[in-house]
Amino acid sequence: MSTSLVILLHGVGSNGADLAGLGQLWRQQLPEARFVSPDAPFAFDGGGAGRQWFSLAGVTADNRPARVEAARAAFDGVIAPIVAAQGFEDRLDRVALVGFSQGTIMALDAVVSGRWPVAALLGYSGRLASPGPLEPSPQTRVALIHGGSDPVIPPAETTDAAARLSALGIAADSTILPGLGHTISREGAEIGAAFLAAALAPTG
Numbered sequence: 001m002s003t004s005l006v007i008l009l010h011g012v013g014s015n016g017a018d019l020a021g022l023g024q025l026w027r028q029q030l031p032e033a034r035f036v037s038p039d040a041p042f043a044f045d046g047g048g049a050g051r052q053w054f055s056l057a058g059v060t061a062d063n064r065p066a067r068v069e070a071a072r073a074a075f076d077g078v079i080a081p082i083v084a085a086q087g088f089e090d091r092l093d094r095v096a097l098v099g100f101s102q103g104t105i106m107a108l109d110a111v112v113s114g115r116w117p118v119a120a121l122l123g124y125s126g127r128l129a130s131p132g133p134l135e136p137s138p139q140t141r142v143a144l145i146h147g148g149s150d151p152v153i154p155p156a157e158t159t160d161a162a163a164r165l166s167a168l169g170i171a172a173d174s175t176i177l178p179g180l181g182h183t184i185s186r187e188g189a190e191i192g193a194a195f196l197a198a199a200l201a202p203t204g
Helices: 016-026 064-070 072-085 102-112 156-167 186-199
Strands: 004-009 033-036 095-100 120-124 141-147 171-177
Touching (some): 016 033, 016 186, 072 102, 102 120, 156 171
Parallel strands (some): 004 033, 141 171
């Protein structure tokens, strides 16, 4: 039986297969972990085979929180069956969420809303866009990584999210990688692997 579960959440217009390679990369550091990389529940507005967690059509800073809230049921509809099928319903302290971009937005929402009190959250190139109240479990550890030259989501969103989480009593770290755009670099992947290995280290 796997001792931990890592769920990888892709960005808008992408799909689960695009993040599955991270799991392969991390197997050496996390040999006892099971990696699952699902597709988001909705077809991408931009067409093609991409998926999305919520629509970006007409999205603004003002209406984004409502879209995140409206996407919760569909998000949980993806995550809950994975957690159950892998045998972690009563072991959320052995589960980690890893997100990229819109996947990070939804992973952060899952934690700060209090719905998913998982062991760890690793977010790349995202933002905290959840409506209040924010009621995260203090046991969840968070690491946020962002490219310093990201043209899609400003890196200040990650430092702001880490500060807000810290104010809520969460152990949250942020790393800004100079010169990096809206992507996950090898350095970022290595930082993430070390974080997950520590957060999911067997106890007892």
